[in-house]
Amino acid sequence: MIEIQLDSRFKTVGGGVCASRGFTANGICCGLAKKATSDGEADMQNVQDKKVKNDLALIFAEKPCAAAAVFTTNTVKAAPVRVSREHVANGIARAVIINSVNANACVPEGEEKARKMCAITAEKLGISPAEVLVASTGVIGQPFDITPIENGISALADGLSRDGNAAALNAIMTTDAAEKELAVEFTLGGKTCRIGGMLKGSGMINPNMATTLTFITTDAAIAPEILKRVLKEVVADTLNCVSVDGDTSTNDMVCVLASGLAENAEITLENIDKDDDYNMFRDALYAVMMNLARMMARDGEGATKLVQCVCQGARTANDARLIAKSVISSSLLKAAMFGKDANWGRIICAAGYSGADFEPDEFGVAIASEAGKINVCKDGRGLDFDETLAKKVLEPEEINIIITAGSGLRSAVAWGCDLTYDYVKINGDYRS
Secondary structure (H helix, E strand, O other): OOOOOOOOOOEEEOOHHHOOOOEEEEEEOOOOOOOOOOOOOOOHHHHHOOOOOOOEEEEEEEEEEEEEEEEOOOOOOOHHHHHHHHHHOOOEEEEEEEEOOEOOOOOOOHHHHHHHHHHHHHHHHOOOHHHEEEEEOOEOOOOOOOHHHHHHHHHHHHOOEOOOHHHHHHHHOOOOOOOOEEEEEEEEOOEEEEEEEEEEOOOOOOOOOOOOEEEEEEOOOEOHHHHHHHHHHHHHHOHHHEOOOOOOOOOOEEEEEEOOOOOOOOEOOOOOOOOOHHHHHHHHHHHHHHHHHHHHHHOOOOOOOEEEEEEEEEOOHHHHHHHHHHHHHOHHHHHHHHOOOOOHHHHHHHHHOOOOOOOHHHOEEEEEEOOEEEEEEEOOEEOOOOHHHHHHHOOOOEEEEEEEOOOOOEEEEEEEEOOOHHHHHHHHOOOO
């Protein structure tokens, strides 16, 4: 398991999406993934033992929340994406219903079924269907029968609790080998606030202004238009800087709900430049999403290593992001990391086709880990280095590639993983 990276302003707390005041969650096995019990609830011991996996999750807020979301840029958009974009447009939401197993993408009556998921959830919770966001993950293009969801919605809603984050997280996982959730505590204007999130994602990861499925809650008071602004800023530097396999899903979505129950002075457009609350909230959201991004990269399908690329010395932040993400997206580089081969030529090659503006003759590369650091390239030319030492440096679970793109002032970080035999095995029989 990789180490959580936080500065002293933030403290890790338990509870995931239930850590923030005003939120409950639950997850059940309704029968989409495995045979459910007669009342729609899974045998939780079997769920914990991974003999049975939940397949339906619900997050609920006790009051209407400020809400913001970003979605896949894939031209082919799943039905839940289209419905959730419509529902979140007014900046208000109160619940999120999520299923795994079936993506509800490219199927007959998909949008009608996504709307029905919102409607049955709203009826059970006593809220408006427009206050419900919906998300699905799983196989694309398979017939989508929501009868098990209809049968299970009562058990799902009746089981909502402040301890329901683990059951909800289990329900959204597909090929994920590791659970991904984090909550942090921080202070805004003397008030203690929290942000908590959970994420599913292991394959089909190459987001652009979207994510895999990521759900975040906060009890901070923040206006919807500011929440939307800060989410887009943070996604650009976190989840959009992750690549496992270069594929962008039809279902990618990240949403944030803010209950305001921390009772801090609301962050609005009028006061955004007058105090540091906006910056603190942004940094807290970054801390959660950056760590979730690292977890997602490390849990790439079949992966054995987290590969982090830091690009410094770039002329612009966009150039730095382009270079860093191009490097961690390179299949050749990813294969080299699996083979413990310090093949720096693959790094400069990936930077060269990234679209970034830099001078190759100023390009430098170092590779580091807990086992040490080696410089392998300077001024666009290879350096003599000890290949035996290089293999030792590339042995640990987390590898850092440090690029100097020139003498500029901008930098960026991107996260990926190695490419192993198991990636092909997993995706060769994904539907079975």
